[in-house]
Amino acid sequence: MNTLKTNWFSESCEMWPGATFSFEVKKVLHEEKSQFQQIHVFDTTSLGRVLVLDGIIQCTQKDEFSYQEMISFLPLCAHKNPEKVLIVGGGDGGVAREVAKHPKVKEIVQVEIDAKVIEVSKKYLPFMAVGFDSEKLTLHVGDGFEFLKSHKEEFDVIITDSSDPIGPAVQLFEENYFSLMKKALRPGGIVCSQAGTIWNDIDIVTSTLRYCKNQFAVAAYAYASVPTYPSGQIGFVIGSLDGTTKLDTPNLVFSREEEKAMNLRYYNSDIHKAAFVLPTHVKYLLA
Template sequence: MNQIKDGWFSEINGDWPGQCFSLEVDKILYNEKSDFQDILVFESKHNGTVLVLDGIIQCTQKDEFSYQEMLTFLPLCSHPNPRKVLIVGGGDGGVAREVVKHPMVEEVVQVEIDEKVVMASKKFLPFMAKGFDSPKVTLHICDGFEFMKNHSEEFDVIITDSSDPIGPAANLFTEHYYGLLKNALKPNGIISCQIGSIWLDLPHMKKTMENCRKHFPVVNYATSSVPSYTDGQLGYMVATLDASIDLKKPVFKFTEKQIEELELRYYNDEIHSASYVWPTFVRKFLR
Protein backbone atom coordinates (compact mmCIF):
# COMPACT_ATOMS: atom_id res chain seq x y z
CA MET A 1 0.00 0.00 0.00
CA ASN A 2 2.92 2.37 0.53
CA GLN A 3 3.45 2.24 -3.24
CA ILE A 4 0.17 4.08 -3.80
CA LYS A 5 0.53 7.85 -3.60
CA ASP A 6 -1.76 10.58 -4.87
CA GLY A 7 -3.98 7.99 -6.53
CA TRP A 8 -1.21 6.22 -8.45
CA PHE A 9 0.40 2.82 -7.92
CA SER A 10 4.11 2.87 -8.82
CA GLU A 11 6.13 -0.30 -9.29
CA ILE A 12 9.42 0.76 -7.71
CA ASN A 13 11.93 -2.04 -7.34
CA GLY A 14 15.68 -2.21 -6.86
CA ASP A 15 15.99 -4.89 -9.54
CA TRP A 16 15.17 -2.27 -12.18
CA PRO A 17 16.69 0.90 -10.71
CA GLY A 18 16.08 4.36 -12.09
CA GLN A 19 12.66 3.62 -13.56
CA CYS A 20 9.14 2.56 -12.61
CA PHE A 21 5.79 1.79 -14.16
CA SER A 22 2.71 3.54 -12.75
CA LEU A 23 -1.03 2.97 -12.99
CA GLU A 24 -3.78 5.31 -11.87
CA VAL A 25 -5.86 3.64 -9.14
CA ASP A 26 -9.63 3.77 -9.15
CA LYS A 27 -10.37 1.50 -6.16
CA ILE A 28 -8.52 -0.83 -3.78
CA LEU A 29 -10.23 -4.23 -3.88
CA TYR A 30 -8.00 -6.39 -1.67
CA ASN A 31 -4.81 -6.08 0.35
CA GLU A 32 -3.42 -8.78 2.62
CA LYS A 33 -0.11 -10.33 3.60
CA SER A 34 -0.06 -14.10 3.23
CA ASP A 35 2.55 -16.45 4.68
CA PHE A 36 4.58 -15.92 1.52
CA GLN A 37 4.00 -12.44 0.09
CA ASP A 38 2.03 -9.21 0.06
CA ILE A 39 -1.07 -9.44 -2.13
CA LEU A 40 -2.73 -6.36 -3.59
CA VAL A 41 -5.64 -6.20 -6.03
CA PHE A 42 -6.95 -2.89 -7.31
CA GLU A 43 -9.17 -1.53 -10.03
CA SER A 44 -7.19 0.78 -12.29
CA LYS A 45 -8.51 3.67 -14.36
CA HIS A 46 -7.60 2.25 -17.76
CA ASN A 47 -6.10 -1.26 -17.34
CA GLY A 48 -8.94 -3.00 -15.52
CA THR A 49 -8.26 -5.17 -12.48
CA VAL A 50 -4.61 -5.45 -11.42
CA LEU A 51 -2.88 -8.14 -9.33
CA VAL A 52 0.29 -7.12 -7.48
CA LEU A 53 2.56 -9.45 -5.46
CA ASP A 54 5.28 -7.99 -3.26
CA GLY A 55 4.93 -4.67 -5.04
CA ILE A 56 5.35 -6.12 -8.55
CA ILE A 57 2.55 -6.20 -11.12
CA GLN A 58 1.64 -9.76 -12.05
CA CYS A 59 -1.15 -9.01 -14.49
CA THR A 60 -3.64 -6.41 -15.61
CA GLN A 61 -6.97 -7.17 -17.21
CA LYS A 62 -6.03 -5.14 -20.29
CA ASP A 63 -3.12 -7.26 -21.52
CA GLU A 64 -2.77 -10.42 -19.40
CA PHE A 65 -3.81 -12.59 -22.35
CA SER A 66 -0.50 -11.98 -24.14
CA TYR A 67 1.50 -13.52 -21.31
CA GLN A 68 -0.93 -16.36 -20.55
CA GLU A 69 -1.30 -17.46 -24.17
CA MET A 70 2.39 -17.34 -25.07
CA LEU A 71 3.58 -19.11 -21.92
CA THR A 72 0.99 -21.81 -22.61
CA PHE A 73 0.89 -22.39 -26.35
CA LEU A 74 4.59 -22.06 -27.16
CA PRO A 75 5.19 -25.42 -25.42
CA LEU A 76 1.79 -27.05 -26.04
CA CYS A 77 1.80 -26.42 -29.78
CA SER A 78 5.37 -27.70 -30.09
CA HIS A 79 4.52 -31.04 -28.49
CA PRO A 80 3.07 -33.77 -30.73
CA ASN A 81 0.73 -35.14 -28.04
CA PRO A 82 0.42 -32.96 -24.90
CA ARG A 83 -2.15 -34.99 -22.99
CA LYS A 84 -1.04 -34.40 -19.39
CA VAL A 85 0.17 -30.97 -18.25
CA LEU A 86 1.60 -29.70 -14.96
CA ILE A 87 1.34 -26.02 -14.02
CA VAL A 88 3.67 -24.80 -11.27
CA GLY A 89 2.42 -21.53 -9.77
CA GLY A 90 -0.19 -19.62 -11.72
CA GLY A 91 -2.44 -18.94 -8.75
CA ASP A 92 -4.49 -16.41 -10.74
CA GLY A 93 -5.80 -19.21 -12.98
CA GLY A 94 -4.84 -17.58 -16.27
CA VAL A 95 -2.55 -20.34 -17.53
CA ALA A 96 -5.05 -23.02 -16.55
CA ARG A 97 -7.68 -21.10 -18.53
CA GLU A 98 -5.50 -21.35 -21.63
CA VAL A 99 -4.17 -24.89 -21.19
CA VAL A 100 -7.64 -26.45 -21.16
CA LYS A 101 -8.37 -24.82 -24.53
CA HIS A 102 -5.87 -27.07 -26.31
CA PRO A 103 -7.91 -29.93 -27.83
CA MET A 104 -5.30 -32.62 -27.09
CA VAL A 105 -4.99 -31.82 -23.36
CA GLU A 106 -6.87 -34.33 -21.23
CA GLU A 107 -5.56 -33.67 -17.71
CA VAL A 108 -4.09 -30.63 -15.97
CA VAL A 109 -2.43 -30.77 -12.56
CA GLN A 110 -1.62 -27.46 -10.89
CA VAL A 111 0.47 -26.80 -7.78
CA GLU A 112 0.33 -23.36 -6.15
CA ILE A 113 2.01 -22.56 -2.85
CA ASP A 114 -0.12 -19.58 -1.83
CA GLU A 115 -3.80 -20.34 -1.35
CA LYS A 116 -4.61 -16.68 -0.68
CA VAL A 117 -3.58 -15.76 -4.23
CA VAL A 118 -6.05 -18.34 -5.54
CA MET A 119 -8.81 -17.10 -3.25
CA ALA A 120 -8.24 -13.45 -4.17
CA SER A 121 -8.16 -14.29 -7.87
CA LYS A 122 -11.40 -16.26 -7.72
CA LYS A 123 -13.11 -13.28 -6.11
CA PHE A 124 -11.58 -10.35 -7.96
CA LEU A 125 -10.15 -11.81 -11.20
CA PRO A 126 -12.85 -14.26 -12.33
CA PHE A 127 -11.94 -13.68 -15.99
CA MET A 128 -8.68 -15.49 -15.20
CA ALA A 129 -9.63 -17.75 -12.30
CA LYS A 130 -12.33 -19.42 -14.40
CA GLY A 131 -9.49 -21.70 -15.49
CA PHE A 132 -9.91 -23.54 -12.18
CA ASP A 133 -13.52 -24.41 -13.08
CA SER A 134 -12.56 -26.86 -15.81
CA PRO A 135 -13.08 -30.54 -14.91
CA LYS A 136 -9.68 -31.19 -16.49
CA VAL A 137 -7.93 -29.22 -13.71
CA THR A 138 -6.86 -30.58 -10.32
CA LEU A 139 -5.41 -27.92 -8.03
CA HIS A 140 -3.03 -28.74 -5.17
CA ILE A 141 -2.02 -26.11 -2.62
CA CYS A 142 1.54 -27.20 -1.95
CA ASP A 143 5.21 -26.62 -2.70
CA GLY A 144 6.04 -27.39 -6.33
CA PHE A 145 9.49 -28.67 -5.40
CA GLU A 146 8.11 -31.26 -3.01
CA PHE A 147 5.39 -32.26 -5.46
CA MET A 148 7.81 -32.99 -8.30
CA LYS A 149 10.09 -35.03 -6.06
CA ASN A 150 7.28 -37.58 -5.91
CA HIS A 151 6.39 -37.59 -9.61
CA SER A 152 8.67 -39.12 -12.24
CA GLU A 153 8.26 -39.23 -16.05
CA GLU A 154 4.58 -38.31 -15.71
CA PHE A 155 3.94 -35.09 -17.65
CA ASP A 156 4.11 -34.19 -21.33
CA VAL A 157 4.42 -30.45 -20.67
CA ILE A 158 5.30 -28.48 -17.53
CA ILE A 159 4.57 -24.75 -17.42
CA THR A 160 6.07 -22.65 -14.64
CA ASP A 161 4.03 -19.50 -14.13
CA SER A 162 6.13 -17.70 -11.55
CA SER A 163 6.72 -14.16 -10.42
CA ASP A 164 10.18 -12.61 -10.76
CA PRO A 165 13.15 -14.38 -9.09
CA ILE A 166 12.52 -12.65 -5.77
CA GLY A 167 11.14 -14.12 -2.54
CA PRO A 168 9.26 -17.44 -2.88
CA ALA A 169 9.89 -17.63 -6.64
CA ALA A 170 13.69 -17.34 -6.50
CA ASN A 171 14.23 -21.11 -6.43
CA LEU A 172 12.29 -21.55 -9.67
CA PHE A 173 15.23 -20.24 -11.72
CA THR A 174 17.95 -22.60 -10.43
CA GLU A 175 19.71 -25.58 -11.97
CA HIS A 176 18.23 -27.80 -9.26
CA TYR A 177 14.71 -26.80 -10.29
CA TYR A 178 15.32 -27.66 -13.94
CA GLY A 179 16.62 -31.05 -12.82
CA LEU A 180 13.32 -31.65 -11.02
CA LEU A 181 11.41 -30.62 -14.14
CA LYS A 182 13.41 -33.06 -16.25
CA ASN A 183 12.68 -35.94 -13.90
CA ALA A 184 8.95 -35.17 -13.83
CA LEU A 185 8.70 -35.08 -17.64
CA LYS A 186 8.14 -37.92 -20.06
CA PRO A 187 11.13 -38.55 -22.39
CA ASN A 188 9.90 -36.13 -25.09
CA GLY A 189 8.61 -33.53 -22.64
CA ILE A 190 8.67 -29.73 -23.01
CA ILE A 191 8.81 -26.97 -20.40
CA SER A 192 8.20 -23.23 -20.45
CA CYS A 193 8.73 -20.44 -17.94
CA GLN A 194 9.12 -16.67 -17.93
CA ILE A 195 12.67 -15.35 -17.57
CA GLY A 196 12.25 -11.59 -17.79
CA SER A 197 12.89 -8.79 -20.23
CA ILE A 198 15.79 -8.37 -22.63
CA TRP A 199 15.96 -4.74 -21.46
CA LEU A 200 16.41 -5.45 -17.75
CA ASP A 201 18.84 -8.25 -16.98
CA LEU A 202 20.46 -10.13 -19.86
CA PRO A 203 23.11 -11.69 -17.55
CA HIS A 204 20.34 -13.24 -15.43
CA MET A 205 18.62 -14.56 -18.55
CA LYS A 206 21.84 -16.06 -19.84
CA LYS A 207 22.58 -17.71 -16.49
CA THR A 208 19.06 -19.13 -16.32
CA MET A 209 19.36 -20.61 -19.81
CA GLU A 210 22.75 -22.07 -18.91
CA ASN A 211 21.20 -23.68 -15.83
CA CYS A 212 18.50 -25.20 -18.00
CA ARG A 213 20.94 -26.48 -20.65
CA LYS A 214 22.60 -28.67 -18.01
CA HIS A 215 19.45 -30.82 -18.14
CA PHE A 216 17.80 -30.07 -21.52
CA PRO A 217 19.46 -30.52 -24.94
CA VAL A 218 17.28 -27.86 -26.63
CA VAL A 219 16.71 -24.49 -24.93
CA ASN A 220 15.33 -21.41 -26.67
CA TYR A 221 13.99 -17.95 -25.87
CA ALA A 222 10.86 -16.22 -27.17
CA THR A 223 9.26 -12.86 -26.47
CA SER A 224 5.92 -11.10 -26.51
CA SER A 225 4.61 -7.61 -25.90
CA VAL A 226 3.02 -7.06 -22.47
CA PRO A 227 2.64 -3.28 -21.97
CA SER A 228 1.85 -3.50 -18.24
CA TYR A 229 5.22 -5.04 -17.41
CA THR A 230 8.07 -2.69 -16.58
CA ASP A 231 9.63 -2.59 -20.05
CA GLY A 232 6.58 -3.63 -22.05
CA GLN A 233 8.19 -6.91 -23.10
CA LEU A 234 8.57 -10.34 -21.53
CA GLY A 235 10.62 -13.39 -22.40
CA TYR A 236 9.81 -17.09 -22.24
CA MET A 237 12.32 -19.89 -21.96
CA VAL A 238 11.11 -23.02 -23.72
CA ALA A 239 13.09 -26.27 -23.54
CA THR A 240 12.62 -29.88 -24.58
CA LEU A 241 14.17 -33.25 -23.82
CA ASP A 242 13.62 -34.31 -27.45
CA ALA A 243 16.53 -33.00 -29.54
CA SER A 244 14.57 -33.63 -32.76
CA ILE A 245 11.91 -31.02 -31.91
CA ASP A 246 12.21 -27.60 -33.54
CA LEU A 247 10.58 -25.33 -30.96
CA LYS A 248 10.21 -22.54 -33.52
CA LYS A 249 7.79 -24.56 -35.66
CA PRO A 250 4.43 -25.45 -34.11
CA VAL A 251 3.32 -29.00 -34.87
CA PHE A 252 -0.24 -28.10 -33.85
CA LYS A 253 -1.86 -25.11 -35.56
CA PHE A 254 -5.16 -23.61 -34.50
CA THR A 255 -7.60 -23.00 -37.33
CA GLU A 256 -9.12 -19.55 -37.72
CA LYS A 257 -12.38 -21.00 -36.44
CA GLN A 258 -10.68 -22.38 -33.34
CA ILE A 259 -8.94 -19.07 -32.68
CA GLU A 260 -12.32 -17.35 -32.76
CA GLU A 261 -14.17 -19.95 -30.69
CA LEU A 262 -11.42 -20.30 -28.06
CA GLU A 263 -11.03 -16.51 -27.82
CA LEU A 264 -7.29 -16.46 -28.52
CA ARG A 265 -6.27 -12.81 -28.75
CA TYR A 266 -2.47 -12.89 -29.11
CA TYR A 267 -1.15 -16.33 -30.04
CA ASN A 268 -1.21 -17.77 -33.56
CA ASP A 269 1.21 -19.98 -35.50
CA GLU A 270 2.92 -17.01 -37.17
CA ILE A 271 3.46 -15.28 -33.81
CA HIS A 272 4.81 -18.60 -32.52
CA SER A 273 7.68 -18.65 -35.00
CA ALA A 274 8.29 -14.90 -35.04
CA SER A 275 8.58 -14.73 -31.24
CA TYR A 276 11.88 -16.63 -31.41
CA VAL A 277 13.59 -13.98 -33.56
CA TRP A 278 16.14 -12.16 -31.38
CA PRO A 279 17.39 -8.58 -31.79
CA THR A 280 21.05 -8.45 -32.79
CA PHE A 281 22.34 -7.32 -29.40
CA VAL A 282 20.47 -10.18 -27.66
CA ARG A 283 21.73 -12.72 -30.16
CA LYS A 284 25.32 -11.61 -29.62
CA PHE A 285 25.02 -11.69 -25.81
CA LEU A 286 23.15 -14.97 -25.37
CA ARG A 287 25.26 -16.87 -27.90
Protein backbone atom coordinates in the same frame (compact mmCIF):
# COMPACT_ATOMS: atom_id res chain seq x y z
CA MET B 1 9.55 2.30 -2.86
CA ASN B 2 6.21 1.00 -4.08
CA THR B 3 3.72 3.68 -3.16
CA LEU B 4 0.06 4.55 -3.38
CA LYS B 5 -0.25 8.34 -3.27
CA THR B 6 -3.12 10.54 -4.40
CA ASN B 7 -4.75 7.57 -6.17
CA TRP B 8 -1.61 6.58 -8.10
CA PHE B 9 0.32 3.35 -7.58
CA SER B 10 4.00 3.28 -8.59
CA GLU B 11 5.94 0.06 -9.05
CA SER B 12 9.68 0.11 -8.56
CA CYS B 13 12.06 -2.77 -7.92
CA GLU B 14 15.73 -3.49 -7.34
CA MET B 15 15.70 -5.56 -10.55
CA TRP B 16 15.05 -2.45 -12.67
CA PRO B 17 16.58 0.44 -10.70
CA GLY B 18 15.99 4.02 -11.70
CA ALA B 19 12.62 3.44 -13.35
CA THR B 20 9.00 3.06 -12.27
CA PHE B 21 5.65 2.19 -13.79
CA SER B 22 2.59 4.01 -12.48
CA PHE B 23 -1.15 3.71 -12.92
CA GLU B 24 -4.17 5.57 -11.57
CA VAL B 25 -6.22 3.69 -8.98
CA LYS B 26 -9.98 4.09 -8.75
CA LYS B 27 -10.35 1.76 -5.78
CA VAL B 28 -8.30 -0.63 -3.64
CA LEU B 29 -10.35 -3.80 -3.88
CA HIS B 30 -8.20 -5.97 -1.64
CA GLU B 31 -5.11 -5.75 0.56
CA GLU B 32 -3.62 -8.39 2.83
CA LYS B 33 -0.40 -10.09 3.86
CA SER B 34 -0.44 -13.83 3.22
CA GLN B 35 2.03 -16.33 4.65
CA PHE B 36 4.26 -15.69 1.64
CA GLN B 37 3.66 -12.20 0.24
CA GLN B 38 1.75 -8.94 0.26
CA ILE B 39 -1.34 -9.10 -1.98
CA HIS B 40 -3.11 -6.13 -3.56
CA VAL B 41 -5.92 -5.96 -6.09
CA PHE B 42 -6.70 -2.56 -7.62
CA ASP B 43 -9.48 -1.30 -9.83
CA THR B 44 -7.78 1.16 -12.16
CA THR B 45 -8.70 3.89 -14.60
CA SER B 46 -7.09 2.44 -17.72
CA LEU B 47 -5.93 -1.13 -16.99
CA GLY B 48 -9.01 -2.72 -15.47
CA ARG B 49 -8.29 -4.86 -12.43
CA VAL B 50 -4.65 -5.34 -11.45
CA LEU B 51 -3.03 -7.99 -9.22
CA VAL B 52 0.12 -6.86 -7.39
CA LEU B 53 2.29 -9.17 -5.26
CA ASP B 54 4.96 -7.70 -3.01
CA GLY B 55 4.64 -4.43 -4.89
CA ILE B 56 5.21 -5.99 -8.33
CA ILE B 57 2.53 -6.08 -11.04
CA GLN B 58 1.58 -9.67 -11.86
CA CYS B 59 -1.23 -9.11 -14.33
CA THR B 60 -3.65 -6.48 -15.56
CA GLN B 61 -7.05 -7.05 -17.09
CA LYS B 62 -6.02 -5.07 -20.18
CA ASP B 63 -3.11 -7.23 -21.35
CA GLU B 64 -2.90 -10.41 -19.24
CA PHE B 65 -3.98 -12.58 -22.15
CA SER B 66 -0.75 -12.02 -24.08
CA TYR B 67 1.35 -13.50 -21.27
CA GLN B 68 -1.06 -16.33 -20.42
CA GLU B 69 -1.47 -17.44 -24.03
CA MET B 70 2.22 -17.37 -24.89
CA ILE B 71 3.57 -19.17 -21.83
CA SER B 72 0.94 -21.85 -22.47
CA PHE B 73 0.72 -22.29 -26.24
CA LEU B 74 4.42 -22.00 -27.07
CA PRO B 75 5.26 -25.27 -25.27
CA LEU B 76 1.91 -26.95 -25.95
CA CYS B 77 2.10 -26.39 -29.70
CA ALA B 78 5.79 -27.31 -29.86
CA HIS B 79 4.92 -30.71 -28.35
CA LYS B 80 3.51 -33.44 -30.59
CA ASN B 81 0.92 -34.69 -28.10
CA PRO B 82 0.68 -32.74 -24.81
CA GLU B 83 -1.89 -34.88 -23.03
CA LYS B 84 -0.82 -34.29 -19.41
CA VAL B 85 0.38 -30.87 -18.25
CA LEU B 86 1.78 -29.60 -14.95
CA ILE B 87 1.47 -25.93 -14.02
CA VAL B 88 3.72 -24.68 -11.23
CA GLY B 89 2.47 -21.37 -9.82
CA GLY B 90 -0.20 -19.54 -11.78
CA GLY B 91 -2.38 -18.81 -8.76
CA ASP B 92 -4.51 -16.33 -10.68
CA GLY B 93 -5.84 -19.13 -12.91
CA GLY B 94 -4.86 -17.54 -16.22
CA VAL B 95 -2.47 -20.26 -17.40
CA ALA B 96 -4.94 -22.99 -16.46
CA ARG B 97 -7.58 -21.15 -18.50
CA GLU B 98 -5.35 -21.24 -21.59
CA VAL B 99 -3.96 -24.77 -21.19
CA ALA B 100 -7.50 -26.14 -20.86
CA LYS B 101 -8.32 -24.75 -24.32
CA HIS B 102 -5.74 -26.88 -26.13
CA PRO B 103 -7.57 -29.73 -27.90
CA LYS B 104 -4.94 -32.38 -27.13
CA VAL B 105 -4.68 -31.67 -23.39
CA LYS B 106 -6.58 -34.27 -21.37
CA GLU B 107 -5.30 -33.66 -17.84
CA ILE B 108 -3.92 -30.62 -16.00
CA VAL B 109 -2.25 -30.69 -12.59
CA GLN B 110 -1.50 -27.36 -10.91
CA VAL B 111 0.57 -26.64 -7.81
CA GLU B 112 0.34 -23.15 -6.29
CA ILE B 113 2.10 -22.33 -3.03
CA ASP B 114 -0.16 -19.47 -1.86
CA ALA B 115 -3.80 -20.38 -1.23
CA LYS B 116 -4.61 -16.72 -0.64
CA VAL B 117 -3.69 -15.78 -4.22
CA ILE B 118 -6.13 -18.42 -5.48
CA GLU B 119 -8.85 -17.20 -3.13
CA VAL B 120 -8.37 -13.53 -4.01
CA SER B 121 -8.24 -14.26 -7.74
CA LYS B 122 -11.49 -16.20 -7.64
CA LYS B 123 -13.18 -13.25 -5.94
CA TYR B 124 -11.71 -10.30 -7.83
CA LEU B 125 -10.23 -11.72 -11.07
CA PRO B 126 -12.91 -14.12 -12.34
CA PHE B 127 -11.91 -13.55 -15.97
CA MET B 128 -8.67 -15.38 -15.14
CA ALA B 129 -9.76 -17.63 -12.28
CA VAL B 130 -12.26 -19.29 -14.61
CA GLY B 131 -9.31 -21.56 -15.38
CA PHE B 132 -9.87 -23.28 -12.03
CA ASP B 133 -13.32 -24.43 -13.21
CA SER B 134 -11.94 -26.73 -15.91
CA GLU B 135 -12.89 -30.39 -15.52
CA LYS B 136 -9.38 -31.24 -16.74
CA LEU B 137 -7.76 -29.56 -13.70
CA THR B 138 -6.60 -31.00 -10.39
CA LEU B 139 -5.38 -28.22 -8.07
CA HIS B 140 -2.88 -28.68 -5.24
CA VAL B 141 -1.84 -26.03 -2.73
CA GLY B 142 1.82 -26.54 -1.90
CA ASP B 143 5.43 -26.09 -2.92
CA GLY B 144 5.99 -26.93 -6.58
CA PHE B 145 9.65 -27.65 -5.93
CA GLU B 146 8.74 -30.32 -3.39
CA PHE B 147 5.90 -31.64 -5.57
CA LEU B 148 8.30 -32.37 -8.42
CA LYS B 149 10.53 -34.48 -6.18
CA SER B 150 7.80 -37.12 -5.84
CA HIS B 151 6.62 -37.20 -9.48
CA LYS B 152 8.79 -38.97 -12.05
CA GLU B 153 8.22 -39.32 -15.81
CA GLU B 154 4.60 -38.20 -15.45
CA PHE B 155 4.05 -35.08 -17.56
CA ASP B 156 4.31 -34.15 -21.22
CA VAL B 157 4.66 -30.41 -20.56
CA ILE B 158 5.59 -28.44 -17.44
CA ILE B 159 4.79 -24.72 -17.36
CA THR B 160 6.25 -22.57 -14.58
CA ASP B 161 4.26 -19.37 -14.12
CA SER B 162 6.29 -17.75 -11.38
CA SER B 163 6.80 -14.27 -10.07
CA ASP B 164 10.23 -12.65 -10.49
CA PRO B 165 13.27 -14.25 -8.77
CA ILE B 166 12.73 -12.40 -5.51
CA GLY B 167 11.44 -14.11 -2.36
CA PRO B 168 9.68 -17.51 -2.67
CA ALA B 169 10.26 -17.78 -6.45
CA VAL B 170 14.08 -17.62 -6.37
CA GLN B 171 14.57 -21.40 -6.44
CA LEU B 172 12.48 -21.68 -9.62
CA PHE B 173 15.26 -19.93 -11.55
CA GLU B 174 18.06 -22.28 -10.46
CA GLU B 175 19.51 -25.29 -12.28
CA ASN B 176 18.34 -27.75 -9.67
CA TYR B 177 14.76 -26.84 -10.57
CA PHE B 178 15.33 -27.61 -14.24
CA SER B 179 16.85 -30.93 -13.21
CA LEU B 180 13.73 -31.76 -11.18
CA MET B 181 11.47 -30.85 -14.10
CA LYS B 182 13.51 -33.04 -16.43
CA LYS B 183 12.97 -36.05 -14.20
CA ALA B 184 9.23 -35.37 -13.98
CA LEU B 185 8.79 -35.41 -17.77
CA ARG B 186 7.84 -38.26 -20.03
CA PRO B 187 10.13 -38.94 -23.02
CA GLY B 188 10.04 -36.01 -25.41
CA GLY B 189 8.71 -33.70 -22.71
CA ILE B 190 8.89 -29.91 -22.87
CA VAL B 191 9.26 -27.24 -20.18
CA CYS B 192 8.51 -23.52 -20.32
CA SER B 193 9.39 -21.01 -17.60
CA GLN B 194 9.03 -17.27 -17.16
CA ALA B 195 12.55 -15.90 -17.63
CA GLY B 196 12.63 -12.10 -17.49
CA THR B 197 13.42 -9.63 -20.26
CA ILE B 198 16.46 -8.84 -22.36
CA TRP B 199 16.19 -5.13 -21.48
CA ASN B 200 16.12 -5.33 -17.68
CA ASP B 201 17.16 -8.86 -16.73
CA ILE B 202 19.73 -10.00 -19.27
CA ASP B 203 21.80 -11.72 -16.57
CA ILE B 204 18.73 -13.67 -15.45
CA VAL B 205 17.85 -14.52 -19.06
CA THR B 206 21.40 -15.73 -19.71
CA SER B 207 21.71 -17.85 -16.57
CA THR B 208 18.21 -19.34 -16.82
CA LEU B 209 18.74 -20.33 -20.44
CA ARG B 210 22.13 -21.83 -19.56
CA TYR B 211 20.57 -23.95 -16.82
CA CYS B 212 17.90 -25.12 -19.25
CA LYS B 213 20.49 -25.98 -21.92
CA ASN B 214 22.48 -27.96 -19.37
CA GLN B 215 19.48 -30.22 -18.73
CA PHE B 216 17.64 -30.39 -22.05
CA ALA B 217 18.62 -31.54 -25.53
CA VAL B 218 17.40 -28.29 -27.10
CA ALA B 219 16.54 -24.99 -25.45
CA ALA B 220 15.68 -21.47 -26.55
CA TYR B 221 14.48 -18.08 -25.39
CA ALA B 222 11.30 -16.47 -26.74
CA TYR B 223 9.39 -13.35 -25.78
CA ALA B 224 6.00 -11.64 -25.91
CA SER B 225 4.74 -8.09 -25.73
CA VAL B 226 3.07 -7.19 -22.42
CA PRO B 227 2.81 -3.37 -22.11
CA THR B 228 2.40 -3.31 -18.33
CA TYR B 229 5.51 -5.37 -17.60
CA PRO B 230 8.92 -3.69 -17.22
CA SER B 231 10.22 -2.76 -20.70
CA GLY B 232 6.90 -3.88 -22.22
CA GLN B 233 8.07 -7.46 -22.73
CA ILE B 234 8.35 -10.76 -20.92
CA GLY B 235 10.48 -13.74 -21.92
CA PHE B 236 10.29 -17.51 -21.63
CA VAL B 237 12.92 -20.24 -21.55
CA ILE B 238 11.75 -23.39 -23.32
CA GLY B 239 13.48 -26.76 -23.36
CA SER B 240 12.76 -30.18 -24.87
CA LEU B 241 14.11 -33.64 -24.06
CA ASP B 242 13.80 -34.52 -27.76
CA GLY B 243 16.79 -33.18 -29.67
CA THR B 244 14.81 -33.13 -32.92
CA THR B 245 12.16 -30.73 -31.57
CA LYS B 246 11.96 -27.44 -33.44
CA LEU B 247 10.77 -25.18 -30.66
CA ASP B 248 10.09 -22.28 -33.02
CA THR B 249 7.84 -24.36 -35.29
CA PRO B 250 4.38 -25.31 -33.99
CA ASN B 251 3.31 -28.92 -34.50
CA LEU B 252 -0.32 -27.87 -34.34
CA VAL B 253 -1.47 -24.88 -36.40
CA PHE B 254 -4.90 -23.48 -35.62
CA SER B 255 -7.31 -22.22 -38.26
CA ARG B 256 -8.94 -18.80 -37.88
CA GLU B 257 -12.13 -20.54 -36.81
CA GLU B 258 -10.26 -22.48 -34.13
CA GLU B 259 -8.56 -19.31 -32.89
CA LYS B 260 -11.98 -17.67 -32.53
CA ALA B 261 -13.48 -20.70 -30.80
CA MET B 262 -10.63 -20.70 -28.25
CA ASN B 263 -10.80 -16.91 -27.86
CA LEU B 264 -7.12 -16.53 -28.71
CA ARG B 265 -6.30 -12.83 -28.82
CA TYR B 266 -2.48 -12.92 -29.04
CA TYR B 267 -1.15 -16.37 -29.96
CA ASN B 268 -1.11 -17.70 -33.50
CA SER B 269 1.35 -19.79 -35.52
CA ASP B 270 3.10 -16.73 -36.98
CA ILE B 271 3.52 -15.16 -33.53
CA HIS B 272 4.90 -18.52 -32.34
CA LYS B 273 7.66 -18.42 -34.96
CA ALA B 274 8.38 -14.72 -34.51
CA ALA B 275 8.72 -15.01 -30.71
CA PHE B 276 12.08 -16.73 -31.15
CA VAL B 277 13.53 -14.07 -33.47
CA LEU B 278 15.86 -12.01 -31.28
CA PRO B 279 17.64 -8.65 -31.69
CA THR B 280 21.13 -9.04 -33.10
CA HIS B 281 23.09 -8.40 -29.90
CA VAL B 282 20.88 -10.80 -27.90
CA LYS B 283 20.99 -13.48 -30.58
CA TYR B 284 24.77 -13.73 -30.35
CA LEU B 285 24.94 -13.21 -26.58
CA LEU B 286 22.58 -16.12 -25.89
CA ALA B 287 24.23 -18.32 -28.53
